[in-house]
Amino acid sequence: MAAAATSCGPRAGASGCVVAAAGKDSVTSFQRRGPKASGPDGGCRRLASIAGTRPSVRNGQLLVSTGLPALDQLLGGGLAVGTLLLIEEDKYNIYSPLLFKYFLAEGIINGHTLLVASAKEDPAEILQELPAPLLNDNCKKEVDEDVCSHKTPESNIKMKIAWRYQLLPKMEVGPISSSIFGHYYDASKRIPQELIEASKWHGFFLPEKISSTLSVESCSLTHGYRRLLHFIQNIICEEGFDGSNPQKKEKNVLRIGIQNLGSPLWGDDICCTENCNNSQSLTKFLYVLRGLLRTSLSVCIITVPTHLIQNKAVIARVTNLSDTVVGLESFIGSERETNPLYQEYHGLIHIRQIPRLNNLIGDVSDVKDLAFKLRRKLFTIEENYLVVLQGSPQSLCIAAAAESAQFPGAP
Secondary structure, three states, rough: OOEEEOOOOOHHHHHEEEEEEEEEOOOOEOOOOOHHHHHHOOOOOHHHHHHOEOOOOOOEEEOOOOOOHHHEEEEHOOEEEEOOEEOOOOOOOOOOHHHHHHHHHHHOOOOOOOEEEEEOOHHHHHOOOOOOEEEOOHHHHHHHHHHOOOOOHHOOOOHHHHEEEEEEEEOOOOOOOOOOOOOEEEEEOOOOOHHHHHHHEEEEHHHOOOOOOOOOOOOOOHHEEEHHHHHHHHEEEEEEOOOOOOOOOOOOOOOEEOOOOOOHHHOOOOOOOOOOOOOOOOOOOHHHHHHHHHHOOOOEEEEOOOHHHOOHHHEEEHHHHHEEEEEEEEEOOHHOOOOOOOOOOOOEEEEEEEOOOOOHHHHOOOOOEEEEEEEEOEEEEOOOHHHOOOOOOHHEEEEEHHHHHHOOOOO
């Protein structure tokens, strides 16, 4: 008699179900589940089949793209579903909204559900300002033209002291036609209106949610934070992102974007004084929010004006309650704006924290010195090798001597 056994473990979503068959005329064999088995009648469904996602090669965690492939590379492949990405806003809040919009645009392209929350701009207006995607047909040509238009004669001059850095691997700054995870966007154009109309999104605009008569409640959370948490919880439960109400169609991911969290617009006073009355309000909000993310197919990005928070202890607690922390430092208004070493860049990007998921220790980014620049169409991240050259003339001489000692044949 022929016998067949189908095994589908808890990690089957990443590697597929293993089918073992034993018969009179056949031997035991193992094979990957075919495409037909992934349908409704295929037993178990792989989470990796969700559009715009892929499993991590490190721990099997389901990942989504931030909308910037170079940033995905720095974060270990992308953002893990169920985690929180904190963007520390630059001083004049010029470049952090770009990362926020790239994250939302990536969700629209992949058909993910969006939840956009803001106390400053109407979510509908934010969606209208999303960048247009560069598709495989013309994206390579567009990127090449953008890169060539920003080349200067000074950029072709290589400093002898840093000659060996040319041999290091380059950051991924251009599109790859074979890649289906992560897209590139044209910052000079807006996303087509038909893509926005075909997408599913939910908006939370704080001025519209606040009633004229507010009742004082014994809660340490501000009124805006309470309303936002209830709104997020209702969307997660009603649309089945937490598994309590199974999604009728294909499984999907909820992308949550919260803008300018912690600012006075949200009713928080941590940016106004060092000893504020609601110093625990933001941290408690993040604690509850991360609990909602951990139990659902959702991922969140928030931007926080950390440069305005006067209490450093609050910043430390906010960082600890976030999974991934990325800081943006703009050169506008600083000495580096006129420094010739940084003339090709618009600021620095700091990878302050990478999530610790299914690991005993946290991952550390291999690249420390990173700079970003906004070209006419693209926002790019590059390794800034000139950071190591900063300092006094004595330090430069020491660096040059070290180079000569390590590479005797160097010029």
